[in-house]
Amino acid sequence: MTIAHGARARARIEVTAAIKDAARRQLAADGAAKLSLRAVARELGMASSALYRYFPSRDDLLTALIIDAYDSLGEAAEAAHDTVAEAGPVQRWTTVCEAVRAWALAHPHEYALIYGSPVPGYTAPDSTVPSAARVGLLLIGIVRDAYRGLGVARPPLPAGLRPEAERMAADLAPDLPPETVAALVAAWAQLYGLVGFELFGQFHRIVEDRAAFFRHAVAQLAHTVGLVYPQKGRS
Numbered sequence: 001m002t003i004a005h006g007a008r009a010r011a012r013i014e015v016t017a018a019i020k021d022a023a024r025r026q027l028a029a030d031g032a033a034k035l036s037l038r039a040v041a042r043e044l045g046m047a048s049s050a051l052y053r054y055f056p057s058r059d060d061l062l063t064a065l066i067i068d069a070y071d072s073l074g075e076a077a078e079a080a081h082d083t084v085a086e087a088g089p090v091q092r093w094t095t096v097c098e099a100v101r102a103w104a105l106a107h108p109h110e111y112a113l114i115y116g117s118p119v120p121g122y123t124a125p126d127s128t129v130p131s132a133a134r135v136g137l138l139l140i141g142i143v144r145d146a147y148r149g150l151g152v153a154r155p156p157l158p159a160g161l162r163p164e165a166e167r168m169a170a171d172l173a174p175d176l177p178p179e180t181v182a183a184l185v186a187a188w189a190q191l192y193g194l195v196g197f198e199l200f201g202q203f204h205r206i207v208e209d210r211a212a213f214f215r216h217a218v219a220q221l222a223h224t225v226g227l228v229y230p231q232k233g234r235s
Contacts, residue, residue, distance in 0.1 A: 023035060093218065
């Protein structure tokens with residue numbers, strides 16, 4: 001790589017980061033639905049045509065912001081899990097869930113981008129899936145470790161739901177029982193429901209000690225997916 005090529009590459013990285021930062025400020029002020037490449041270019045003192053060389057459309061910029069948000073959330077959850085990797089499954093589960101909540105409270109506008117109202121006219125491409133899956137895969141891994149250890153309690157599964165549970169298990173975790181996978185999907189949705197209710201104000205004048213309430217609720221979710229047996233370390 002020549003010196004000139006390296007300088008251009010660094011400049012592109014710096015301009016891309018500046019564009020994303022300006023877009024995040026716009027998200028915070030106006031919401032994702034009003035994200036405008038022209039407004040971002042105007043804030044940065046760039047010509048719109050120059051910005052389009054970095055992000056050809058609003059959707060391309062949104063996708064980059066969404067991937068960054070999912071990756072930031074995933075990294076926070078994974079880092080928290082690393083601190084309790086030798087603990088029991090309930091503690092590992094609860095730690096990951098609390099990391100999700102902490103990240104959301106620290107990054108409310110980015111959380112709203114990935115788990116809030118859909119952006120009109122935008123459909124997230126498949127390129128967002130690996131980043132979006134990071135927290136879910138971490139939770140699956142905790143349950144998998146427990147299943148391979150002393151086991152998990154299999155949640156009840158209505159007969160009418162079994163075909164769908166078997167399909168989900170085949171797609172998400174073929175080595176886990178369908179009952180467990182169905183419970184995992186439900187718990188994953190409830191986790192983000194708990195976070196969203198707190199972040200978007202639905203707990204106002206209902207739940208006061210929200211940290212304690214959240215900790216109890218996600219521990220209950222751990223039990224619904226079958227993490228009821230003692231494992232390595234504390235439960």
